Amino acid sequence: MIYPMKLTVNDELIELEVPAHRTLLEVLRNDLGLKGTKEGCGAGECGACTVLLDDEPVNACLILALQADGKRVTTIEGLSKGSNLHAIQEAFIRHGAIQCGFCTPGMILSAKALLERTPNPTEKEVRRSLVGNFCRCTGYQKIVEAILSLAKRGDG
Amino acid sequence: MGNYSMIGHSVPQIDARDKVRGMTEFVSDLQxxxxxxxxxxxxxxxxxxxxxxxxxxxxxxxxxxxxxxxxxxxxxxxxxxxxxxxxxxxxxxxxxxxxxxxxxxxxxxxxxxxxxxxxxxxxxxPAVFDPIEAMQPGAPLIHGKERNIVSEFQLNKGDIERAFQECAVVYSAHYFTNQVYQAYLEPMACVVQCxxxxxxxxxxxxxxxxxxxxxxxxxxxxxxxxxxxxxxxxxxxFGAxxxxxxxxxxxxxxxxxxxxxxxxNNREEDFMAGNPRVPMYIDLKVGASQQGKLIAKEVKIIGASGARAVYSMAIVATACYRVDSLYRFEHLRTEGVTVYTNTVPTSCFRGFGNAQMTFALESTLDMIAEALKMDPAELRIKNGLKTGEVSIHGWQIGSSGLEECVQKAVEASGWKRKREEKRFGHGIGLACCNHVSGNRAFSREFDGGAGIVRIGREGKVLVYHGESDMGQGQKTVFAQIVAEELGVGLDRIEVAQVDTDLSPFGMGSFATRGTVFGGNGVKAAARHAKEQLCEIAAELFETVPSQLELREGKISVIGEPERSLSFEKVVEIGVLRRGGAPIVGTGFWVPDTVLPDPITKYGNISPAYPFACQIAEVEVDTETGHVTVLQYTAAHDVGKAVNPMAIEGQIEGGVVQGIGWALMENMVVEKGKVLNPDFRDYVMPGPLDIPPIHSFLVEPVDPNGPFGAKGIGEPALNPSTAAVANAIYDAIGIRFTELPITPEKILRALKDHQKNK
Structure with missing residues (x-):
């Protein structure tokens, strides 16, 4: 069965028809061509497909597209405006938090969700927020440093 | 030396902006x-x-x-x-x-x-899964080869029997290094077009x-x-x-x-048909004098190649003898056997056999140090090869920062104080390693690296190489090297993706060879382009090329800064005068390595040998068997560091893979079937499982590396398993000889230990 649905992706309202079993990841990558969202395991374990669904990080490979009907999706492509990068993207570059880059989109979106929820996280909180995002290249250290560099200090 | 505009500077990867925006098209994104x-x-x-x-x-x-x-x-x-x-x-x-x-x-x-x-x-x-069983007479034959043996390696030096008799301390143990999975985030992929x-x-x-x-x-x-x-x-x-x-x-x-x-591949396929690490049984016996001089080493290794040999025999050979060029052993007996089994073919994984053997040797050395009542750090310094030495197998150590690595790591980790403050359950352990920057033995045909630098009318520099950036930042290192030679900024450089229609023939990225081989190749190419630019400019300035320098985007007469033209102006004039032909620099670099003799293995397999010392500090929970790594110190001899931030990234990533291997990672294979082919059951370290990693770069300028650089990829992981095992020994007095050292093994061992008391 094919169902109509609406999705706001990176501030753009999109109407499309999808089969019931199609995942949000497949819709983003194959139907909408948003390939910044990666597939690393297809089982919700690696976090490479992390997107924000109404500002909450989710594994797009575990969510059926229809479950996202009427919701707002932010993918990595929605983070930068033209050539202006988001502060988290800048921090990742500056701190060398990127190696192969396959986990990077998901990492950045998880970091965004964390910093919106907790603008001044501790190192432990940063590490805890990344538990669902695997990185095999960096050993996480520079990713943690990049995110901590954005913590809004001085508010107690 | 040393006044560089690019070399030695921490710069982000040149394609980082694409990567953070999700704009990088990976192989599995191609359409x-x-x-x-x-x-x-x-x-x-x-x-x-x-x-x-x-x-x-x-x-x-x-x-x-x-x-x-x-x-x-x-x-x-x-x-x-x-x-x-x-x-x-x-x-x-x-x-x-x-x-x-x-x-x-x-x-x-x-x-x-x-x-x-x-x-x-x-x-x-009938099938056979264990290499020792596969070697027995009557075992099912997988490829029709006698006793399923893929290859045998032997190497003997000196008089081993007599040497052991003369040793004050001899320690032997049976080690097992298990099968682990590289777990790169993008599964294996390709697009093929006919x-x-x-x-x-x-x-x-x-x-x-x-x-x-x-x-x-x-x-x-x-x-x-x-x-x-x-x-x-x-x-x-990571090798796969x-x-x-x-x-x-x-x-x-x-x-x-x-x-x-x-x-x-989906992830399950990638586990079951990827290229995991060669598991090895390692019987190791090492003897030393009363003064702590390492004298004799006898090793027997049995490695399982799985159902196809791939590179496993070379990996077993490396495990057999690479460490002989870390310390000054005088007498050796070495036997390595690589055996087919009905399991997934095994092959390269960061360390290429040296990681397996380093676990065994560095664990053994701690036992020898203990028997001699010697500081394990001192034992390493005493025996480690120094700059200018030639190892027992003919390896010419052009530079060695091993001693300084040990000193740095010891100092930074608080080693001496922490070794003395004995508290059950808390420990600190050290391990060293050597490695190569490229392996002459890998290809009999040739050794070398090459590059092409193409500068078009607009002044954009396009660099071609034949290696492979798997995400480690190799392209950025090549861009830095070319930018340094041409005196321009990184914004002017682009590194082409490897395309065998256009790129030089390169051996590729393995054996920690990218920086030294690819780097020297593109450096030679840049130098050739520079010569051409200098000829063009010399005509314009009515001088000779040797009187010109390329700096800060300009070509100037040395000592006369007012006589100068911008880089792009010189390129433009040159290209137009040559009928539109781009400035193309081609260059190559052939090192003075020596192919090892097939029997004696005597040769000089690499132009530059990196060294390292790592120190782990752990807390063992004796109730649960859980090990927490509290602090980690890694001092690496990388030669001249081209991009320190990228090198730290390599070290941090390698150490975490090593900690994972030491404590948790294991492909559980039963009757040839991988039982944990997913990231839920194949447990790897996550961000909460690892300590802060303190990296230190030791930078002896190597005579052969580009600007004195050596490689870093594999040594980052080689010593980590032994450092952790030695720290656990220091904590609870139990020597673990099989990886991974899981909480279950620790609890069982603690129980047995108490019983025997």
Missing amino acids: LPGMLYGKILRSSYPHARILHIDSSKARRLKGVKAVVTAEDTPRVPFGPRTEDWTILAVDKVRFVGDEVAAVAAVDEETAEEALDLIRVEYEEL DPSGRLTFYLATQIPSMTRITYAKALGLPLEKIRVVVPPYGGA KMETNLHLAGAILSQKTQKPVRMV
Whole structure:
């Protein structure tokens, strides 16, 4: 069965028809061509497909597209405006938090969700927020440093 | 020396802006017009005869464009080292995951559905999974080779029996290093396109583009020029991404359908048919004098190659003798055997055998230090090779920062104080390693690196190399080297993706060789371009080329800064005067390495040898057996650091992989089947499982590396398992000789330990 649905992706309202079993990841990558969202395991374990669904990080490979009907999706492509990068993207570059880059989109979106929820996280909180995002290249250290560099200090 | 504008500066990867925006197109993102999706039918038996394959139903499924079996392939045996591969199984399957048939369809879902419709009739054969059992007379033969032996390695020096008799301390132990998975985030992938002339373009995630091309030409029965390999960005490799039948199945499907075909392993397939680490049994006996001089080493290694040899025999050989050039052993007895088993073929994983042996040797050295009542750090310094020494196997150590690595790590970690403050459950351990920057023994044909630098009228510098950036930042290092030579900013440099139609023949990225070989290659090319620019400018300034310098984007007469032109102006004038021809610099670098003698192994296998010392501090919870790594110190001799931030990233990533291997990672294989082929059950360190890692770079300028640089990839991991094991020994007094050291093993050992008290 094919169902109509609406999705706001990176501030753009999109109407499309999808089969019931199609995942949000497949819709983003194959139907909408948003390939910044990666597939690393297809089982919700690696976090490479992390997107924000109404500002909450989710594994797009575990969510059926229809479950996202009427919701707002932010993918990595929605983070930068033209050539202006988001502060988290800048921090990742500056701190060398990127190696192969396959986990990077998901990492950045998880970091965004964390910093919106907790603008001044501790190192432990940063590490805890990344538990669902695997990185095999960096050993996480520079990713943690990049995110901590954005913590809004001085508010107690 | 040392006043560099680019070398030694921490710069982000040149493609980082694309990566953070999700704009980088990885191999599994590629989409070509008319592209089909391929999937492989894999054996579910570890060893079985194929009696019949019926693919008629699969062929009839709507959306299926081709179903192929061995009948559709050349059936030529091939392989990177031993010719024990076929593209698809001929007559029998040899491991769970072996490639039996392949399907191309309009989408992945249809291709998967078609796999379910293929009927294969098997006759199960007796199988063997452990290399020691596989060597026994009467064991089932996997490739018809006697006792399933792929190859044997022997190397003896001095008089081992007498030497052991004269040693004050001798320690022997039986070690086991288990099978672990590289777990790069992007599974193995490719797109293959067959053009109407029959020429195949492979878009591959491969560390060895040019060598892959040679192997695939043979497998497909095609002349070399009919194969082009292009390497788009890909998501990590750590040794695993070399030749794979996934690529070749894609080629057969593309030939059949005349369409581009994309093949991507799902994660389970990548576990069961990837290229995990060679598991090894290591019997090691080491003897030392009362003064702590290491004298004799006897080792016997049995390694399991799995169902195809791939590079396993070279990995076992490396395990057998690389460490002999870390310390000054005088007497050696060495035996290595590589054995087929009915398990997934094993191969390269960061460390290439040296990681396995370093675990055994560095664990052993701690026991020797204890017996001698000597500081383990002192034992290493006393025996470690120094700059200018020649090792027992002829390795010429052009630079060694080993001693300084040990000193730095000892100082920074609080080693001395922490060793003295004994508290049960808390410990600190140290391990060292050596490695190579490129391995002469890997290819008998040649050794070297090459590059091409093309500067067009607009002044943009395009760098071609034949290695492979698997995500480690190699392209950025090459860009820095070229920018340094040409005196321009990084914004002027682009590094082309490897394309065998355009790029130099490169051996590729393995053996920690990228920086030294590729780096020297592109450096020579940049220098050649620079010479041409200087000739053009010399004419303009009416001087001689030797009177010119390239700095800060300008070409100037030395000592007369007012006589200067911008880099792009000189390029433009030169290109226009030459009828539009770009400035093309080509260059190569052939090191003074010596191919090891086939019998004695005497030679000089690498132009530059990196060293390291790592120190782990752990807390062992004696109630649960859980080990927490509290602090980690890693001091690495990297020669001149081209990009310190990138090197730290390599060290941090390598250490975390090493901690994972030491404490948790394990492919659980039962009757040839991987029982944990996913990230839920294959446990790896996450961000909460690891301590802060303090990296220190020791930078002796190496005489052969570009600007004095050496490699870093593999040494980052080599000593980590032993450092952790030694720290656990320091904490609870129990020596673990089998990886990984899990909480269950620790609890069991603590219990046994108490019983024996």
